[in-house]
Amino acid sequence: MNTLSSKAGLTTKLYEINWLLVALVSLVGLVGVVMIFAATDGVWSRGAQQHLIRLIVAGGLMISVAMVDVKVWYTLAYPAYIGALVLLVAVDVMGVSVNGSQRWLDLQFIRLQPSEIMKLAIVLALARYYHDLPKWRISRFFGLLGAAILILLPMALILRQPDLGTTLLVAATGVAIAFLAGVNWRVIGGAALASTVALPLFFRFGLKEYQRSRILTFLDPSRDPTGASYHITQSKIALGSGGVSGKGFMNGTQRQLEYVPENRTDFIFTVIGEEFGLIGSLLTMGLYMLVIGLCIWLSTQCKHVFSRLLVLGLTTTFTLYIFINLGMVMGLAPVVGVPLPLISYGGTVILTVMTGFGLILSAHLHRKNELPRSHS
Amino acid sequence: MADFDEGIITRRTAILGAGGLGVFGVLASRLYYLQVVKAEDYRVLSDDNRFNFNITIPSRGRILDRFGENLAVNSQDYRVVMVPEQVKDVDATLKRVSEVLPLNDKTIKRIKKDIREHAGFVPILIDDHLDWKTFSALNLNIPDLPGVIPEVGEGRFYPNEGIFAHTLGYVGRADPRDVQKDDDPMLRQPTFRIGKTGVEAAADKILRGAAGKLKVEVNALGRVVREWPEPKDKAVDGKDIWLTIDAELQRYAAELFEEDSGGIAVIDVMTGELRTLLSMPTFDGNMFVSGLTQQDMNRLNNDEKRPQYNKVLSGGYPPASTFKMAVMLAGLESELINVEGKTVCTQKIRVGNRNFHCWKRGGHGLVDMRDALKQSCDIYFYELGQIIGMDRIAQMGRKLGFGTAFDIGISGVKSGIMPDPAWKQAKLGNGWRTGDTLNASIGQGFVLATPLQLAVMAGRLANGRKALVPNLLIGQTLPEMEDLDINPEHIAIVQDAMWSVCEEPGGTAYRDNGVGIKGFDMAGKTGTGQVRGISTSERLSRLRRNEELPWKLRDHSIFVGYAPYKNPRFAVGCIVEHGGSGSKRAASIVRSVLNKALERDGIKPVTEAKTREQSL
Numbered sequence: 001m002n003t004l005s006s007k008a009g010l011t012t013k014l015y016e017i018n019w020l021l022v023a024l025v026s027l028v029g030l031v032g033v034v035m036i037f038a039a040t041d042g043v044w045s046r047g048a049q050q051h052l053i054r055l056i057v058a059g060g061l062m063i064s065v066a067m068v069d070v071k072v073w074y075t076l077a078y079p080a081y082i083g084a085l086v087l088l089v090a091v092d093v094m095g096v097s098v099n100g101s102q103r104w105l106d107l108q109f110i111r112l113q114p115s116e117i118m119k120l121a122i123v124l125a126l127a128r129y130y131h132d133l134p135k136w137r138i139s140r141f142f143g144l145l146g147a148a149i150l151i152l153l154p155m156a157l158i159l160r161q162p163d164l165g166t167t168l169l170v171a172a173t174g175v176a177i178a179f180l181a182g183v184n185w186r187v188i189g190g191a192a193l194a195s196t197v198a199l200p201l202f203f204r205f206g207l208k209e210y211q212r213s214r215i216l217t218f219l220d221p222s223r224d225p226t227g228a229s230y231h232i233t234q235s236k237i238a239l240g241s242g243g244v245s246g247k248g249f250m251n252g253t254q255r256q257l258e259y260v261p262e263n264r265t266d267f268i269f270t271v272i273g274e275e276f277g278l279i280g281s282l283l284t285m286g287l288y289m290l291v292i293g294l295c296i297w298l299s300t301q302c303k304h305v306f307s308r309l310l311v312l313g314l315t316t317t318f319t320l321y322i323f324i325n326l327g328m329v330m331g332l333a334p335v336v337g338v339p340l341p342l343i344s345y346g347g348t349v350i351l352t353v354m355t356g357f358g359l360i361l362s363a364h365l366h367r368k369n370e371l372p373r374s375h376s
Numbered sequence: 377m378a379d380f381d382e383g384i385i386t387r388r389t390a391i392l393g394a395g396g397l398g399v400f401g402v403l404a405s406r407l408y409y410l411q412v413v414k415a416e417d418y419r420v421l422s423d424d425n426r427f428n429f430n431i432t433i434p435s436r437g438r439i440l441d442r443f444g445e446n447l448a449v450n451s452q453d454y455r456v457v458m459v460p461e462q463v464k465d466v467d468a469t470l471k472r473v474s475e476v477l478p479l480n481d482k483t484i485k486r487i488k489k490d491i492r493e494h495a496g497f498v499p500i501l502i503d504d505h506l507d508w509k510t511f512s513a514l515n516l517n518i519p520d521l522p523g524v525i526p527e528v529g530e531g532r533f534y535p536n537e538g539i540f541a542h543t544l545g546y547v548g549r550a551d552p553r554d555v556q557k558d559d560d561p562m563l564r565q566p567t568f569r570i571g572k573t574g575v576e577a578a579a580d581k582i583l584r585g586a587a588g589k590l591k592v593e594v595n596a597l598g599r600v601v602r603e604w605p606e607p608k609d610k611a612v613d614g615k616d617i618w619l620t621i622d623a624e625l626q627r628y629a630a631e632l633f634e635e636d637s638g639g640i641a642v643i644d645v646m647t648g649e650l651r652t653l654l655s656m657p658t659f660d661g662n663m664f665v666s667g668l669t670q671q672d673m674n675r676l677n678n679d680e681k682r683p684q685y686n687k688v689l690s691g692g693y694p695p696a697s698t699f700k701m702a703v704m705l706a707g708l709e710s711e712l713i714n715v716e717g718k719t720v721c722t723q724k725i726r727v728g729n730r731n732f733h734c735w736k737r738g739g740h741g742l743v744d745m746r747d748a749l750k751q752s753c754d755i756y757f758y759e760l761g762q763i764i765g766m767d768r769i770a771q772m773g774r775k776l777g778f779g780t781a782f783d784i785g786i787s788g789v790k791s792g793i794m795p796d797p798a799w800k801q802a803k804l805g806n807g808w809r810t811g812d813t814l815n816a817s818i819g820q821g822f823v824l825a826t827p828l829q830l831a832v833m834a835g836r837l838a839n840g841r842k843a844l845v846p847n848l849l850i851g852q853t854l855p856e857m858e859d860l861d862i863n864p865e866h867i868a869i870v871q872d873a874m875w876s877v878c879e880e881p882g883g884t885a886y887r888d889n890g891v892g893i894k895g896f897d898m899a900g901k902t903g904t905g906q907v908r909g910i911s912t913s914e915r916l917s918r919l920r921r922n923e924e925l926p927w928k929l930r931d932h933s934i935f936v937g938y939a940p941y942k943n944p945r946f947a948v949g950c951i952v953e954h955g956g957s958g959s960k961r962a963a964s965i966v967r968s969v970l971n972k973a974l975e976r977d978g979i980k981p982v983t984e985a986k987t988r989e990q991s992l
Contacts, residue, residue: 176392182384240410240418254422278411282404289400296393300386308385316392323399330406 010067017066018298018364024291025062025342025357029055029350031284032268032343038250039264039271039345047264047345054347058354065358070366073359074128080117081125081150087114088157095161115166116352118154120359122170123177123313125150130181131157131306131371139184164211165336169320176316177309216336230249230332231267234260239273239281239330246277264345266337269329284343288322296362304371307363314356319354382452430592431561431567434585435530437576437614441623442649442850447540448661453531454511455504457567458487461496462523472501472521476513479505490566501566504531529567532576532665536623539630542686543621543786543848544697545574546661562587569665575617578786579849585614618850619920620649620888625912628972629654632965637681638932638952639688640965641831641846642973645838645944648845648857650784651973653828655691680928681953690790691949692824694699696903697752697884698774699819699934701837703761703869704749706772708866710764711905715869718744721755731815732758735904749873750883752902754818761817766808769816770796775862777832778825784848792829795822821908830949834936836860838899838944840867875941885935885963898970899944900937904957907932922956930954935962939970946973 033052040046091114110181129150137143151174171283179188203212238254247253252262252274260270263348273281290314299311318341327333339346341353410418439448441775455822456477465569465680470484479487490500502524506514532547534540547569552783554570555563562568562584571580588611594601622642629640642652663672676684685691707713709949723739725732734740734754740747748756761769773779779794781832793799795816797808815821825833828846835844841864842857877883877900884902908929922930933955948966955961 025983180385180388180392236410237418237421239407240414241410241417241422243419273407273411278407281407281411285400285404285407289397292396296389299389305385312385312389312392319396323396323403326403330403330410332402332406 013067013365014063015078016365017063017361018294021291021294021298021357021361022059024058024294025354026055027289031116031272031287032340032345035268035271035343036264036345038187038252038275039268041256042250051198051345051348051350054220054350055342058350061351062093062223062354062358062361065355066361066365068362069369070151070304070307070310070362071369071371073124073310073362074371077121077124077128077306081121084114084118084121085153085157087112088118088154092116092160113348115154115163115170117157118158118170119317119352120253120314120356122150122154122174123310123317123356124290124359124363125307126174126177126181127306127313130177130309131304133181135182138182139187144183144187147174147183150174160204162208162211163261163337164207165324165338168315168336169324169338172320173313173317177313180309180312181305186322214336231261231335232328234265235270235329235375238263238270241276242274242281244278246273246275246280249275249277266339266344267329267342269326269340272343273329283306285326287320292319295360298360302363302367304367306371307367311360311363314360318353318356379966403921425509429875430590431565432588432590432611433529433565434588434611434732436532436547436569437579437583437585437616439579439617439619441619441621442651443622443624444618445623447619447621448532448534448544450530451533453504453529453777454504454506454508454526454758455531455567456506456511456514456524456526456527457499458502459497459499459523459525460491460494464522466491471526472517473502473514473524476517477506477510478841479503483679487955489948494564494566496678498524498565499567504529515834520827532569532662533894534661536627538660539625539627539654540559540621541658541661542655542688542788543574543619544661544665545576545578546572547576547836548572548664549914560584560587568571572664573788574786575619575849579617583614583617586612588612600652620644620651620653620848620850621653622920622973622976625969625973626652626654629680629965629969630656630658632968633657635950636952636955636961637687638950638955638962639827640948640950640969641688642826642946642948643831643835643844643846643967645835645844645947647852648835648847650828650831650846650848651946652969653688655685655689657681657683661874668858671908677725685951686788688827689784689786689788689949691826691886691951692790692792693826693932693934693953694821694823694905695774695825695830696821696932696934697754697819698833698901698903698934698949699778699816699823699825700749700752700757701833701874702773702776702778703757703817703899704745704767705776705862705866705870707745707760708769708869708948709772709862710768711758712763713745715745717749719740719756719759721753723755725755725758726759727762727810727814730811730930730981732811738852745869746873746876749901750876750880752877752884757817758814762810766813766816768795769813770794770799773823775860776836777829777843777877778823780829782828782832782846783847784828785852786848789828790826792826793822793824819903827949827951830934830936830951831947832949834947834949837867838938838947840864840871846946871899871941872902874937877901884959885937885967895938896974897941898937898939898962899941900935900966902957902959903931903934903936903965904959905934905951907954922954931956933957933960933962935959935966937963937966937970939974940979945977945979946970 033048035049036051037044040048069269126147129146133143151171155167155171158170238252238260241254252271254274255263255271262266263271272284294316295311299308302308302311321338321341324333324336324338328335328338339349341349377674390666399617438446441447458469460466470479470487473479487500487502487598496501511526518524518526534544549566550563550568550570571577571583576583589609590603591606625642629652637656639655640652641650643650662703664791720742721734721740723734723736739755740751740753743751743753745757747753773794779791781789781791800806800808802814812821818822832844832846843860845857847854875897878885878898880886885900931954933952934950936949938944948969950962950966952961
């Protein structure tokens with residue numbers, strides 16, 4: 001059975017890919033195309049077209065990644081992590097500054113955003129870390145220290161850029177993987193306690209002024225009615241005025257009159273909410289839940305710690321994207337600049353997310369292949 | 377089959393999964409809250425976002441003369457305004473604007489003050505009265521300058537080079553006091569102009585109209601995307617104001633004044649309508665509309681002829697000999713005086729320990745009442761005044777309009793002074809002296825009158841029956857004129873004497889007969905208002921002629937008169953400041969103005985040759 005599947009022909013292998021996930025992901029991407037089309041006043045060339053092209057290209061990449069044996073990804077986990085760290089350092093030293101944040105590395109042919117690579121690399125590295133770690137060490141000091149180093153290094157570098165959203169995403173994903181791997185509750189309780197103490201300190205000393213201001217504004221919107229909270233207020237107006245059934249496709253006034261800034265990218269959900277109302281919003285969320293649920297189910301099919309943690313870790317990242325973005329748009333979370341995956345306009349995120357789904361598909365496709373034995 | 381403990385990962389997956397579901401639940405309920413529970417509120421807010429109410433300023437009413445000629449109009453005004461809330465960086469924006477349209481520090485300070493004092497959505501004026509080139513250059517640049525809006529508005533324009541400036545007044549920006557008194561939302565629009573002085577101020581509510589509200593759909597940048605005019609919210613244009621003034625006549629009078637300073641009023645002796653109300657020199661009201669420069673201000677303030685001072689309404693001058701009609705009438709009405717009674721003028725009369733002089737060197741010799749007025753003999757009036765006393769004089773003076781501030785609908789009308797013993801006691805705290813009566817008898821001393829009052833006096837004498845009340849605004853409801861309450865026979869005696877001044881050889885205004893009124897006789901009286909004390913030594917040696925004196929010390933030239941002598945139509949009061957004797961500048965101006973007024977009125981001359989016989 002094992003031999004058959006590992007030596008199966010290319011076509012057979014393609015056939016065995018979980019096409020349901022591919023279909024659901026594509027559907028979400030198409031929702032993105034339609035909503036970008038609306039957000040740009042129906043001008044095909046102002047984003048929708050490019051979003052579609054990117055989906056197709058990234059879709060090809062996803063399938064390619066899926067076809068590669070998960071063992072290869074297992075082998076590449078640490079090199080990828082180290083590579084991503086190096087790139088993060090490089091971006092700190094020689095990166096291009098956009099909107100006051102130094103996140104980009106200009107490689108002439110492509111603008112690379114190392115923090116995006118790190119989102120995948122951290123999952124690979126931690127999945128491998130826990131795959132290789134003897135089970136009894138998971139909650140021991142050195143076991144915890146290793147995981148902590150793996151998580152904190154990229155966090156520190158990404159925070160320096162500064163990119164609070166991605167930092168939190170990486171941290172949360174890392175903690176989630178550690179949790180899934182089986183860190184015991186005492187440690188979890190201790191960590192929770194430590195972070196309650198550390199958070200205020202971090203808030204005071206670890207953040208840039210504008211980041212602090214965004215959070216303060218989130219807590220008290222009347223602080224700054226035209227500045228930072230403008231986003232949140234206008235976004236809530238767009239959603240709320242949509243009502244149950246929405247104002248109709250291409251009929252959103254908030255959108256037409258450009259009251260919600262960046263509604264093509266981070267705030268695209270406001271266009272869905274305004275034009276398709278509660279029904280459209282819930283359908284979109286339902287679509288996401290299907291994708292996430294399917295991924296979780298796929299993870300249970302995997303027979304290795306690495307594959308399972310890989311799938312769950314990537315699913316966690318994807319889910320966190322959605323939570324942070326929707327929370328932000330609905331005024332439940334501060335504005336941190338996290339896109340709605342697959343729907344928001346923006347190239348790098350599509351690449352990251354689709355590669356992530358490629359890895360999930362690969363883990364599932366090669367779920368029965370041998371990996372170096374874990375020490376559990 | 378798994379090579380690890382499936383249990384823990386599966387359990388933890390379930391925990392995270394449940395947590396995730398919980399978060400989705402929270403998000404969904406939040407959506408329900410926003411899109412169902414609060415949907416109505418947000419729909420309203422969303423509409424608020426779309427709609428703004430802009431105040432629209434209606435056209436200001438024009439001010440017209442009696443024949444409909446434009447005295448104050450609205451002209452197209454190219455200007456540029458800025459909506460502060462749409463401007464990210466005011467300094468940078470102003471800097472960019474000043475690359476096309478130079479702005480000085482004062483303007484920038486004013487703009488910033490306006491920004492502080494108004495709500496962010498109110499357009500603030502950057503500059504107005506732009507030429508077409510600058511305006512189009514700004515239009516080219518607006519895409520780079522959000523919040524900066526070039527617009528074509530209406531600006532007040534006064535044709536006629538200021539000849540009507542004192543009467544019309546001018547408009548200007550509403551100041552905090554205006555805003556406090558008046559809650560009209562227009563006043564808070566920085567492009568709005570409110571009447572500051574003259575008719576513009578007095579009739580501002582009528583001229584201003586009513587503000588309109590324009591519902592506009594705006595995008596997030598504040599740019600108007602669509603307008604939703606609603607008929608009930610339309611601005612109502614201001615109404616025109618018609619003046620009794622005859623613009624052509626006033627322009628003519630202004631020309632006659634040339635460079636001289638003073639005031640002239642022409643009044644219809646039947647209706648009291650003012651055909652001319654001119655103060656000279658004038659100033660250009662247009663300067664005030666957009667804000668006066670410091671240079672203009674200095675020039676106006678430093679001019680010794682005081683262009684801004686409305687002399688015809690506010691200037692108090694000794695009426696001098698033109699007051700003699702009042703004294704004469706008071707004498708006739710007192711019945712203490714015999715019309716034929718004569719006195720001898722030897723140029724000098726001693727009262728108490730003081731000498732009072734007649735203006736004529738060597739005196740007039742034997743004069744009766746008629747001669748005294750005709751030749752303006754001071755000695756006769758000194759004696760007359762002494763006989764009847766100051767109270768009678770003052771009473772008659774008031775009957776003829778002295779000491780009254782007439783309400784002609786605009787501000788600045790002064791009452792002058794009609795003194796009497798009670799007034800002096802109250803004002804100066806000392807008693808009335810005979811000398812005061814003597815001075816008052818020849819219209820000097822404490823007596824002060826405005827050119828308007830002189831015109832009214834002449835008008836009342838010409839009318840003879842009604843106490844003429846001057847008016848300026850057509851359509852204003854006027855109180856019924858009271859009876860003058862003077863014996864018509866006595867009026868006729870005064871009228872005849874005034875006629876002799878102008879039309880009989882020896883009359884003080886007879887010299888100008890060469891330029892008399894074609895086909896009509898006129899009646900009048902000269903006055904020479906002394907503005908300096910004459911020392912005994914000067915009087916003994918030789919009186920300096922006016923031409924030898926500095927302008928400021930020369931006598932005021934005064935004349936009152938009316939025409940035609942028979943069936944009078946117009947009366948005039950005129951003062952030429954430091955213009956020398958009344959028989960010269962003022963008399964010739966009045967003669968020409970009366971001539972022009974009759975000509976414009978289209979009255980055909982009737983035979984007046986026998987006028988004199990009839991009146992005698």
